[in-house]
Amino acid sequence: MTEKSYLQKIDEHKGIILKVVNLYADDLEDRKDLYQEIVLQSWSAYARFEGNSKFSTWLYRISLNVALTFLNKSKKATQLKQNSIQEIAFEPQELSERADFLYRAIKQLAEVDRSIIMLHLDGFDNAEISEIIGLSKGNATVKLHRIKQQLTTILNRK
The missing domain is CATH 1.10.1740.10 (RNA polymerase sigma factor, region 2, helix turn helix motif)
Known part of the structure; x- marks a missing residue:
C-alpha cells in the first residue's frame, strides 16, 4: 500500500x-x-x-x-x-446556517453520542455504527433513539 x-x-x-x-x-x-x-x-x-x-x-x-x-x-x-x-x-x-445550527446542537451531546449521530447522518446502519463505535447492535439502536430525542429537545429550545 x-x-x-x-x-x-x-x-x-x-x-x-x-x-x-x-x-x-x-x-x-x-x-x-x-x-x-x-x-x-x-x-x-x-x-x-x-x-x-x-x-x-x-x-x-x-x-x-x-x-x-x-x-x-x-x-x-x-x-x-x-x-x-x-x-x-x-x-x-463554510457551513450553511442550517448546518451550523445542527453542528452547534450536536456539539452539546456527549462525545460518544456525537459520534453515533454523525455516523447515522452519514447513512451508516446500526450494525455498522456498532462496529465502528464498539457497542452491541442493540445498544447502538437504543442510544441512537435516545440521541434523536435529545437532539429534538435541543433543537426545539432554540
Whole structure:
C-alpha cells in the first residue's frame, strides 16, 4: 500500500475527517491540529488496513479514536512528525446556517453520542455504527433513539 494510494483515499474521504474535526474541535488551530493528527495516525495504521471493512468505516473508527484522545490531551502535547503526509492541508468549511445550527446542537451531546449521530447522518446502519463505535447492535439502536430525542429537545429550545 503506497503513500500515493493512501493520499488518494484520504482525498476521496476527507469529508469524514472534516466532520469529525468540526464536531470535536472548537477553534481553528485545534481543528488544524486534529486534522493533521487524524491524517498522521491513519497513515501510520494504513499498512494494517486489510480491506475487511469499507475504507470509510475504517477511517471513521480511526478519526473518532484520535478525536476522543485529542480531547483528553492538553493542547500541543505532541508535535507532528515532519514528513510528506503533513503536507495535506486543512481547508476550513463554510457551513450553511442550517448546518451550523445542527453542528452547534450536536456539539452539546456527549462525545460518544456525537459520534453515533454523525455516523447515522452519514447513512451508516446500526450494525455498522456498532462496529465502528464498539457497542452491541442493540445498544447502538437504543442510544441512537435516545440521541434523536435529545437532539429534538435541543433543537426545539432554540
